[in-house]
Amino acid sequence: MIKILAVIYGIIGILPIFVSDSSIMMRILTMILIWSVVASCWDLIMGYAGIFSFGQVAFYVIGAYSSAILSVSLNVPPVVAVLMAGIITAIIGVLVGLPCLKLAGPYIALVTFAFQLALEPFLKGPLGKAIGSGGSRGIISVPPIEIFGISFSSSNLVPFFYLTLIMTLVCSVIIVVILKSHWGTAFLALKDSEDFAASLGVSAFKYKLLVFGVTSFITGLFGALYVHYVGILSTRMLSMEVFTVLLIMIVVGGIGQYPGVVLGAVVTVTMNELLRPMGIYRLLIMGGMVVIIVLLLPDGVTGLFKKLSFFRSAGKREQVQ
Amino acid sequence: MLIEILDVIISGLLNGSVYALMAIGLALVYGVTKAFNFAYGSFYTMGGYFAWVFLVPLNLPGGYYTVFLTAIPFLFVVGFFLEKLLVAPLRKRSDWQMKAMMLTLGLSLFLDIGYIAMFGPRLKSLPDIVEGTLDIGPLVFMKQDLVIFILSISGLLCFAWILNNTRVGMAVQAVAQNPIGAQIVGIPKDRVFAATFAISTIMVGIGGILLSQKNFVNPQASTGIMIKAWVITAFGGMGSIKGSLYAALIIGMLEAFVGYYLGMIHIDIAVLTLLLITLAFRPQGLMGRE
Numbered sequence: 001m002i003k004i005l006a007v008i009y010g011i012i013g014i015l016p017i018f019v020s021d022s023s024i025m026m027r028i029l030t031m032i033l034i035w036s037v038v039a040s041c042w043d044l045i046m047g048y049a050g051i052f053s054f055g056q057v058a059f060y061v062i063g064a065y066s067s068a069i070l071s072v073s074l075n076v077p078p079v080v081a082v083l084m085a086g087i088i089t090a091i092i093g094v095l096v097g098l099p100c101l102k103l104a105g106p107y108i109a110l111v112t113f114a115f116q117l118a119l120e121p122f123l124k125g126p127l128g129k130a131i132g133s134g135g136s137r138g139i140i141s142v143p144p145i146e147i148f149g150i151s152f153s154s155s156n157l158v159p160f161f162y163l164t165l166i167m168t169l170v171c172s173v174i175i176v177v178i179l180k181s182h183w184g185t186a187f188l189a190l191k192d193s194e195d196f197a198a199s200l201g202v203s204a205f206k207y208k209l210l211v212f213g214v215t216s217f218i219t220g221l222f223g224a225l226y227v228h229y230v231g232i233l234s235t236r237m238l239s240m241e242v243f244t245v246l247l248i249m250i251v252v253g254g255i256g257q258y259p260g261v262v263l264g265a266v267v268t269v270t271m272n273e274l275l276r277p278m279g280i281y282r283l284l285i286m287g288g289m290v291v292i293i294v295l296l297l298p299d300g301v302t303g304l305f306k307k308l309s310f311f312r313s314a315g316k317r318e319q320v321q
Numbered sequence: 322m323l324i325e326i327l328d329v330i331i332s333g334l335l336n337g338s339v340y341a342l343m344a345i346g347l348a349l350v351y352g353v354t355k356a357f358n359f360a361y362g363s364f365y366t367m368g369g370y371f372a373w374v375f376l377v378p379l380n381l382p383g384g385y386y387t388v389f390l391t392a393i394p395f396l397f398v399v400g401f402f403l404e405k406l407l408v409a410p411l412r413k414r415s416d417w418q419m420k421a422m423m424l425t426l427g428l429s430l431f432l433d434i435g436y437i438a439m440f441g442p443r444l445k446s447l448p449d450i451v452e453g454t455l456d457i458g459p460l461v462f463m464k465q466d467l468v469i470f471i472l473s474i475s476g477l478l479c480f481a482w483i484l485n486n487t488r489v490g491m492a493v494q495a496v497a498q499n500p501i502g503a504q505i506v507g508i509p510k511d512r513v514f515a516a517t518f519a520i521s522t523i524m525v526g527i528g529g530i531l532l533s534q535k536n537f538v539n540p541q542a543s544t545g546i547m548i549k550a551w552v553i554t555a556f557g558g559m560g561s562i563k564g565s566l567y568a569a570l571i572i573g574m575l576e577a578f579v580g581y582y583l584g585m586i587h588i589d590i591a592v593l594t595l596l597l598i599t600l601a602f603r604p605q606g607l608m609g610r611e
Contacts, residue, residue, distance in 0.1 A: 099601045103600060110548075110596075111596065114589075125584075240430055244427070280434060287434060291424055291428050294411070
């Protein structure tokens with residue numbers, strides 16, 4: 001797991017040396033990093049903790065909005081605002097999780113998805129305007145992050161890329177640690193048999209709430225990072241398009257196959273950019289892809305690799321005999 | 322003042338009756354196949370576009386009669402084969418429910434964007450099913466509203482009759498109660514799954530034809546309708562058809578009142594709040610069993 005992650009992020013980390021002149025390539029690389037973490041968090045919730053949460057995009061947007069509002073309306077320095085955005089998102093995540101996680105699977109999907117749908121009218125309406133969301137116009141001129149006088153913004157792509165890379169690595173380590181620790185074991189036990197795990201004293205609710213909080217924190221953090229990078233923010237982030245792109249990452253990578261989703265992010269973000277000239281047909285292709293991949297490759301690319309390596313090892317065994 | 326409130330109540334009843342039709346279709350398909358259909362709302366839009374194509378560009382004789390007579394077999398075939406081709410192959414896997422959710426989400430995006438690609442992003446308006454008004458004393462009813470109400474309620478009654486009195490309906494109930502047991506006594510389980518999917522597609526499609534007359538055919542309405550149908554099903558209790566009916570009427574009313582007095586933008590927030598409060602105190606919904 002760690003090896004694969006190191007290879008993928010290693011390659012992404014080296015690439016800017018060759019492509020730092022091309023701003024399109026740098027943008028794609030940065031977006032790959034951001035989405036890979038957001039998608040990993042989703043995989044952790046859905047694939048491992050077994051929570052059918054469809055609110056990942058909502059948490060991402062909440063992080064973005066909190067940081068933007070803090071730094072624009074309240075003049076909080078962006079570095080502090082990003083951290084505070086993570087904490088705010090984690091608090092909201094726990095608040096959503098508290099009533100939600102006791103429900104049965106489909107109800108959670110429903111409530112979290114409805115949460116995302118209700119967020120847009122909230123941000124556009126008078127309540128959102130009161131907290132400084134800017135209504136349907138959104139927030140323009142969000143200041144870039146500045147550390148030691150270096151400004152990390154969209155006009156200065158290489159430093160921002162490496163800032164994102166560092167945060168990605170830190171968050172990936174957190175995710176791996178969670179998966180390898182007794183949390184990961186608890187999830188595995190809960191997934192196999194919730195009743196049996198509960199009888200051994202594994203509290204499903206506690207672990208689910210904890211993981212919900214942690215992933216919300218990380219997602220909010222990256223949402224905040226993103227908003228300081230692009231500088232503008234509107235409720236368009238809540239569209240089905242963003243949601244589907246995120247869904248494709250996890251479908252391509254395979255659900256519950258952790259480093260797979262990072263690979264899924266690489267493939268999806270690149271493809272999304274390549275298909276951009278196709279206009280509306282890009283989304284048509286994306287939607288069709290979800291259907292086809294789920295049908296033909298239920299475990300995504302990871303499943304394909306696993307199958308291949310199984311055949312190869314089976315072949316070797318035959319040769320030995 | 323009184324007339325105003327009455328107007329709001331009528332529009333709530335009207336929406337509620339059509340919502341009931343759609344939500345019960347969803348309750349049925351979830352109760353029987355256990356598949357969480359995220360593309361449900363897209364079939365609502367499909368019904369709307371189907372009627373629009375027949376009535377406006379083609380302008381076929383017979384108007385809405387032709388539409389209903391052709392829409393029901395069409396929606397049945399669409400639903401049946403979608404289940405056979407897309408959902409049934411997933412059923413072998415242990416985590417098929419999550420896979421089915423993802424697949425139907427992708428399908429819903431595909432269909433919604435497909436509508437925009439085919440018919441353009443602008444809203445389409447359907448002609449009224451019946452023109453004119455009905456005056457009872459100081460009250461003025463649109464005849465169209467009455468017809469929509471009557472059609473959706475009779476659709477529901479028809480559905481209830483099929484479910485309780487025909488062999489197909491009983492087979493559906495048997496599979497909902499115990500799929501393996503049903504299979505042992507010789508009920509073709511897979512075909513029942515597909516048929517249930519098809520019936521629910523018809524119900525939501527008809528809902529689309531009825532309600533699109535009031536709200537236009539909108540390629541972006543799908544997600545909202547899907548969530549509404551789900552909220553009603555969850556609010557009423559999953560698998561409880563009577564619960565869905567009451568929940569649909571309550572939510573229809575709530576929407577009408579919130580939309581009239583607080584503004585349309587608050588409808589989603591109010592509905593979600595109601596759902597969260599209900600689920601916090603009664604996780605099984607209004608009339609659901611534990």
